[in-house]
Amino acid sequence: MHVENLEKLYKMAEKEIYALKDFTYTFTKGKFYAITGHSGSGKSTLIRILGLIDRPSKGNYLFNNQDVTKLNDDELSDIRNKEIGFIFQEFYLESEMKAYENVMLPMLINPEINKDEREQRALQLLELVQLKERANHFPKQLSGGEQQRICLARALANNPNYILADEPTGNLDTANEEIVFNILKKLSTEGKCVIVVSHSKYVLKYADYVLNLKDGKLEQSNELK
Amino acid sequence: MLLKSFYRKRTTKIYLIIFTLIFIALYMVIFGKSYYRKYINESFEGSYITFTLPKDKDFPKLEGVTNLQEVVNLDNYFLLSNSSFNLDNYEILISPFYNDSKMMEAVQERLAKLGIDTSLYNFEFSDEVYTNNFFYANPFTYSILDNQINSNDNTYVGKLYDWIDFEEFISELEGELGTEIDCLIMADAMQYIDIYHGFNIFLYLLLFLFVILSIISIVNVLIDEKKTNFLYRIIGYSSKQKRLIVISKLLSLLVFSLLLGTISSLILKVIFKW
Numbered sequence: 001m002h003v004e005n006l007e008k009l010y011k012m013a014e015k016e017i018y019a020l021k022d023f024t025y026t027f028t029k030g031k032f033y034a035i036t037g038h039s040g041s042g043k044s045t046l047i048r049i050l051g052l053i054d055r056p057s058k059g060n061y062l063f064n065n066q067d068v069t070k071l072n073d074d075e076l077s078d079i080r081n082k083e084i085g086f087i088f089q090e091f092y093l094e095s096e097m098k099a100y101e102n103v104m105l106p107m108l109i110n111p112e113i114n115k116d117e118r119e120q121r122a123l124q125l126l127e128l129v130q131l132k133e134r135a136n137h138f139p140k141q142l143s144g145g146e147q148q149r150i151c152l153a154r155a156l157a158n159n160p161n162y163i164l165a166d167e168p169t170g171n172l173d174t175a176n177e178e179i180v181f182n183i184l185k186k187l188s189t190e191g192k193c194v195i196v197v198s199h200s201k202y203v204l205k206y207a208d209y210v211l212n213l214k215d216g217k218l219e220q221s222n223e224l225k
Numbered sequence: 226m227l228l229k230s231f232y233r234k235r236t237t238k239i240y241l242i243i244f245t246l247i248f249i250a251l252y253m254v255i256f257g258k259s260y261y262r263k264y265i266n267e268s269f270e271g272s273y274i275t276f277t278l279p280k281d282k283d284f285p286k287l288e289g290v291t292n293l294q295e296v297v298n299l300d301n302y303f304l305l306s307n308s309s310f311n312l313d314n315y316e317i318l319i320s321p322f323y324n325d326s327k328m329m330e331a332v333q334e335r336l337a338k339l340g341i342d343t344s345l346y347n348f349e350f351s352d353e354v355y356t357n358n359f360f361y362a363n364p365f366t367y368s369i370l371d372n373q374i375n376s377n378d379n380t381y382v383g384k385l386y387d388w389i390d391f392e393e394f395i396s397e398l399e400g401e402l403g404t405e406i407d408c409l410i411m412a413d414a415m416q417y418i419d420i421y422h423g424f425n426i427f428l429y430l431l432l433f434l435f436v437i438l439s440i441i442s443i444v445n446v447l448i449d450e451k452k453t454n455f456l457y458r459i460i461g462y463s464s465k466q467k468r469l470i471v472i473s474k475l476l477s478l479l480v481f482s483l484l485l486g487t488i489s490s491l492i493l494k495v496i497f498k499w
Contacts, residue, residue: 053458074463081461092456096233101226106460108226154460 001027001050001162001193006059008045008216019045020056021216029161032188033195034207042216043197044166050195051084051164052076064161081106085155085163087180089170091147093139099150100126100135106157113158125153129183145176152183163187165196174202181206231474236449240442241482247435248486249493254427256494261421262389268414269388274395276406277378287401289394293383389421439479446475 008020020042027033027050035043048054049061052068061068063079071079080086093102103122107113113121126132129149139147148168155163163184169177177200185206188194196203204210204224212220231237274290287293333343385391395406450471457467 051459074465077458077461077463077466079461080459084461086459088459092453092459094230094453094456096230097226101230104226109462109466157460 002060002062003050003056004060006046006049006056006061008042008049008054009057018216020049023059023216023218025211025218025221027162027193027195029193030188030191031193031208032185032206033193034203034210035195035197035213036199036203036210037213037219041213043213045216046213047164047166047195047197050162051086052080081110082112082158083160083162085157085160087148087151087155087163087165087168089167091139091144091151091171093147093150093154095139098136098138099131099142102139102150103153103157106154110158122153122157125156126150128156129153130179143176144171145173145179148172148176148180149183152180156187161192163192163194165194165198167198168196169198169200169202177202227470228474228477231477234449236445237478240438240446240478241485243438244435244442244478244482245485245489247431247438248483249490251428251431251435252486252490253493254424254431256490258421258424258428261417261424262387265414265417265421266388268417269385269391269410272388272408272410273382273384274398274406274408275380275382276402276404277380278402278404280379282379287383287398289386290383290398291386293381389418442478443475446478447471450474 002025004024006020006023007018010017010019023042023046035046037043045054049056052063055069059069064083068076068079094105097105100119100122103125104118107118107121123132123135126135129152131146131149131153134142134146139150142150148171152168155165165184168184169180172180181202184194184196188208196207207224210220210222210224211218232241329348333348337343385394387394391408395408399406450467454467457470462470
């Protein structure tokens, strides 16, 4: 993932607000990136642009060496489905689907995973996040930590190379926070690129790089030993 | 899986029940209409229409009129030249409506006045459908009578496929033919025509209710689906795929409730022998 001079401009009435400005960076596979900064510093905007949910107002974005700024909705959706796994603070789970069905959801439109494999794969992923025994539970029957782990399993459904997380532990207690970060760290060591926006100080314990944003600009970028 | 989760929602179950009930009610009204239509038409079995047209006018082919036949008008009696009754030569059938010997004599007298040797014919009372003012004659009889009667008009008798709204139908037919149509009603089902039309009011009410509920349920499903738009977006569903999912859900709701409504109505029809 390589972004260059990224800009995101919001026009509100007569005012122009830069949520992101002159952001240039390269994210590589096998690394854990922590993005920090105050509220309104542009962290979530960056994650949404990196995840192809929003388009930048200006700048270049190469995803797997492909310029994604000119792709249409179908093409972007296809990349999101196969290459990117998302985790958000608000979970975004289908309330009327069981845990394993929620995990299967991204697989339904991925022709590379056939129908018979889906359920088995979902159960394997639930095992990875230590929730196999809760596979048949609905989200409302699960705790916040468990719901977030379901989201994590769902993010891995199509074995994406990139995991993007926006405050994934914002609603979790310390124990669950640790479980989530441990799994994310493990995924990065297995070769995935993990980018986490977080206010939590614990994230620095797991991250390889920390990027600090201020007023939409990259203020500092450090490699953590 | 997507449809399964849709049907787990409480609101979907409520819509399903409401739509099924509406479909059952619609079927009941349709069954009721069909029952009364059949009943009314059966009770009109002995009724007929008759009209005359100039002889040079082609035999009319009229929509909605059945058993239309050219007849010989003999005062208040019609001689039918209809071979479909399979009459043997020298056989004359008289309507059971006139099942008395005086009528038999009256018919014989009238034929004799036309120069027909009535001793050659068998006269019988018939159970055939025309039960008023009719007797039937074979083609041979007809040809004799045709020569005897000097008229510029042909007379026709016929029945209607459907006697509901017959007054409007006949009035339209009069306009089409440019002649007056006499209608002889042999039925005691006039009051059921009002009941039949009452079903129409129910039908329109139910259709109105169906349209209103469809709009409400579509709007509510769309609002519900909007809440999950972001979820589907992050896991890679395109706008097109999301729209397709919503359409499939709405269609399945209608098809499923129609199916349930149809099966339930048929079961009710069998149980209550409607």
